[in-house]
Amino acid sequence: MYLIYSMLFSIGAILTAPFYWWRKGRGQKRGYWAERFGSIPFQESGPGAIWVHAVSLGETLAVAGLVKEMQRTFPERKIYLSHVTPAGRAAGETRLPSIAGRFYLPLDWRWAARKALACIKPSLLVIVETELWPNLLRAAQEAGAHVVIVNARLSKRSLRGYLLARPFMRRVLANVDGICAQTEEDAERFRQLGAKPERLRMVGNLKFDAQPPKLGEFARTLKAALRRAQRGPVLVAASTMPGEEPLVLEAWDLIQARYPKALLILAPRHPARFEEVSRDLERAQRGFVRRTTLQVEERALSSQLASTAILLLDTIGELAGVFELADLVFIGGSLVPAGGHNLLEPAYWSKVIAFGPHMENFRDIAKLFLDAGAAIQIRNPEELAHATWLLENKEARERLGASARQVLEQNSGATARTLEGLRKYLDRDSRGREPLSHEVK
Numbered sequence: 001m002y003l004i005y006s007m008l009f010s011i012g013a014i015l016t017a018p019f020y021w022w023r024k025g026r027g028q029k030r031g032y033w034a035e036r037f038g039s040i041p042f043q044e045s046g047p048g049a050i051w052v053h054a055v056s057l058g059e060t061l062a063v064a065g066l067v068k069e070m071q072r073t074f075p076e077r078k079i080y081l082s083h084v085t086p087a088g089r090a091a092g093e094t095r096l097p098s099i100a101g102r103f104y105l106p107l108d109w110r111w112a113a114r115k116a117l118a119c120i121k122p123s124l125l126v127i128v129e130t131e132l133w134p135n136l137l138r139a140a141q142e143a144g145a146h147v148v149i150v151n152a153r154l155s156k157r158s159l160r161g162y163l164l165a166r167p168f169m170r171r172v173l174a175n176v177d178g179i180c181a182q183t184e185e186d187a188e189r190f191r192q193l194g195a196k197p198e199r200l201r202m203v204g205n206l207k208f209d210a211q212p213p214k215l216g217e218f219a220r221t222l223k224a225a226l227r228r229a230q231r232g233p234v235l236v237a238a239s240t241m242p243g244e245e246p247l248v249l250e251a252w253d254l255i256q257a258r259y260p261k262a263l264l265i266l267a268p269r270h271p272a273r274f275e276e277v278s279r280d281l282e283r284a285q286r287g288f289v290r291r292t293t294l295q296v297e298e299r300a301l302s303s304q305l306a307s308t309a310i311l312l313l314d315t316i317g318e319l320a321g322v323f324e325l326a327d328l329v330f331i332g333g334s335l336v337p338a339g340g341h342n343l344l345e346p347a348y349w350s351k352v353i354a355f356g357p358h359m360e361n362f363r364d365i366a367k368l369f370l371d372a373g374a375a376i377q378i379r380n381p382e383e384l385a386h387a388t389w390l391l392e393n394k395e396a397r398e399r400l401g402a403s404a405r406q407v408l409e410q411n412s413g414a415t416a417r418t419l420e421g422l423r424k425y426l427d428r429d430s431r432g433r434e435p436l437s438h439e440v441k
Contacts, residue, residue, distance in 0.1 A: 038115030170194030204414035212320035219321035233327035240332035254385035350401035374403035
């Protein structure tokens with residue numbers, strides 16, 4: 001079955017190569033494709049290293065706290081971080097600058113995975129969320145590394161797809177020593193897929209423990225400039241997806257009619273869309289300014305902000321700090337069927353949070369917030385615009401923000417529980433013996 005999978009993967013890689021070269025790899029730094037073929041850009045590590053794979057930005061932010069705890073608890077072990085997207089790698093460089101090395105995940109060919117494993121020599125491979133690469137997992141076990149999936153989740157749609165190849169997925173999951181699931185529902189879906197029950201544990205969501213960075217230089221300057229320019233309220237439309245910006249702008253027209261000095265900070269989800277959204281705004285004759293063209297000095301920035309209604313955040317890594325400036329945060333990917341995005345960062349700042357009907361990828365978190373009265377679910381642009389009534393009701397606004405922060409604090413602790421699950425694969429006695437058991441209990 002692995003041979004059939006590898007053949008199908010190779011065919012798919014060949015067919016999609018032009019697309020990935022054009023959209024993903026063409027503008028990458030030198031060495032990107034070498035890393036994707038297993039050539040890791042550093043000297044061989046000694047045995048006992050930890051390899052953490054976090055595919056993109058969200059997974060990297062989620063696991064950052066856990067990696068820091070592993071560094072503190074096991075300072076003698078080298079930790080390596082792999083990604084698939086540039087945004088994930090950039091977040092790793094910012095949040096985890098002191099790890100031993102970072103690289104792009106090799107494509108899922110057995111020989112490529114073996115090259116990377118031979119260089120890193122990990123005793124533990126940590127997979128964040130749901131990156132089930134069959135050849136990588138198999139090669140890791142063959143190399144003597146334990147494999148644990150942390151912050152594991154499995155959506156209904158993903159489960160349906162995997163169940164079409166359940167016998168094969170059962171063999172794939174046999175290479176996984178432990179699964180630390182976000183919820184009991186996620187754990188049950190892994191059981192249905194063939195994971196051994198004794199290797200499953202519900203520990204919660206690491207994202208509840210993730211703290212956004214303190215205000216960066218840009219956010220501090222922007223905060224002062226907004227005050228000087230007397231702009232407000234501020235609406236942050238975070239991680240918007242294709243087809244969603246027109247809906248946000250429809251709501252924005254209604255908001256601006258009521259609040260002429262309001263400012264919209266529009267942050268598309270993917271860097272590849274910055275130019276596309278900029279062109280769309282120009283065609284629609286919207287008055288806007290790009291973050292990358294802003295003046296850095298406070299007075300000049302105040303002047304720019306005084307004459308524009310929309311700030312296009314076309315940078316990576318600044319959104320988390322910008323949330324602190326918001327009066328209302330709209331979570332993108334939710335007015336269009338894109339599954340929604342993480343709402344925990346604005347909750348950290350006790351902000352008023354609104355999201356649309358499509359939060360499938362964050363279903364449990366969204367339900368927690370709605371049940372606690374800590375967020376607002378809207379169905380269309382008109383309802384998003386109507387949510388600004390909270391801006392005129394200080395008591396309701398503060399209550400909603402406080403509830404959001406409370407939900408965050410009440411569901412924290414997954415990092416400690418996950419670390420405890422990983423500890424048995426990392427603790428050694430004085431003679432360096434490996435732990436006796438391979439199950440997360």
